[in-house]
Amino acid sequence: MRQSKLFTKTRKEAPADETSKNAELLIRGGFIHKEMAGVYSFLPLGLRVLNKVENIIRDEMDKIGGTEMRTSVLQNKEVWEKSNRWSDEVVDTWFKTKLKNGGEVGLSFTNEEAYSNILKQYVSSYKDLPIFPYDFKNIFRNETRSKSGIMRGREFYWKALYSFTKDEEEHNVFYEKAKIAYQNIFKRVGIGHLTYVTFASGGTFSKFSHEFQTITSVGEDTVYLDENSGIAINKEVYNDEVIAELKLNKENLVEKRAVEVGNIFSLGTKFSEPFDLKYKNENGEEKLVVMGSYGIGLGRLMGTVVEVLSDDKGMVWPESIAPFTVHLLSLGEDKAVLKEAEKVYESLLKAGVEVLFDDRKDLSAGEKFSDADLLGIPFRAVVSARSMKDSSVGGIELKKRTEEKGKIVLLDELLKILKEKNA
């Protein structure tokens, strides 16, 4: 993509009404646009990142047997009354609205009811189980206080998977698979080294749920981390009994602030009961379906990556979710340079490399460099009089975002290095 055609512009100054680093950098870089408190639109660059995060999650969900679908945003009041979660006294984050005929509808704030209700129609035999449907969609929560940029919004994009299994045993097998899939996801988006499986409060049907907490000082949660085992305990369930049960040593636990980037939860029959979600087993006996829920907020995950990987010059995207693989800069107005840069751009496109080409005219080198640092694309390729002088056949300066100095390469070498990244 040509940067001259990208309508979003970078800003030198941080927005006055945002103090969180993720919002500041994402807005300055033109990745997101704030609509109102807790509500953000995704601009072209931001959407590219979001789509990549989505594809990684989709890949991991499909690998463990997930089947993607999409539940509606508008939700039927009667369905939620079954689980006693329609009332504002029970759930105070509902956005509700009225139909022309006077009926009430709600905007999804979670998906348990929708899935339970749908599956009621399709599950009747043990042969129908297990199934693991999931979706990506926008979720609405009327938070009394949204905060921290895209980390806690009123409207946000998430993935929710629900497991429907015959019994606890089958549930537990999937639950462990999901745990590994989640760890894979956080590794693949570049925050695996800071993200820990965390024991948190469960519910009626399980003692614990598991959160995936990314250590960062801007986190909302407090966890106690054992670095050796890689296990953490959320403050909400932290006590001597739990420490002993998890075979941890209190002296090794360190208090940390963290962001919850994912959560998996055993639901038991909490929802299958009110929805009368049953199947017949081999002996013709009716049994309740055992459920679990597995959620990830994609905006929050993206914001967390910005929080933990950025430096003082801007964002630093991992190759896996960067909006582009390489940022190609042409410097100066020299005709030979412009021609060479065009050639490099066309070659990269032809090779299938995702490239953002800063072909903007009349910009100083400093501005282009600063923008490149701010946008945080993993590789920067510069074509300039200087880079070309270093080689009789047209040199290109290639530098990683995380490196101070680059090296001069020829086009073939550039293509070879970058093609692998987009393989």
Added chain:
RNA sequence: CGGGCCGUAGUAUACCGGUAGUACAAGUGCUUUGGGAGCAUUUAGACUGGGUUCAAUUCCCAGCGGCCCGACCA
């Protein structure tokens, strides 16, 4: 929901009870071209409503909106 701070061009800010200034962005012209460059010129602004006053962007009240702390967070 309780508490605090704050609403001035597209963005970031300043001053002021009497003509609202600057920087960046944007337009034009010229210069510059390896770390947000320069000169000239143009465009563009006081959240809404009420009150006090000869006069309110400024003071007071309310509403709306924003950020932060706390509470809450399947």
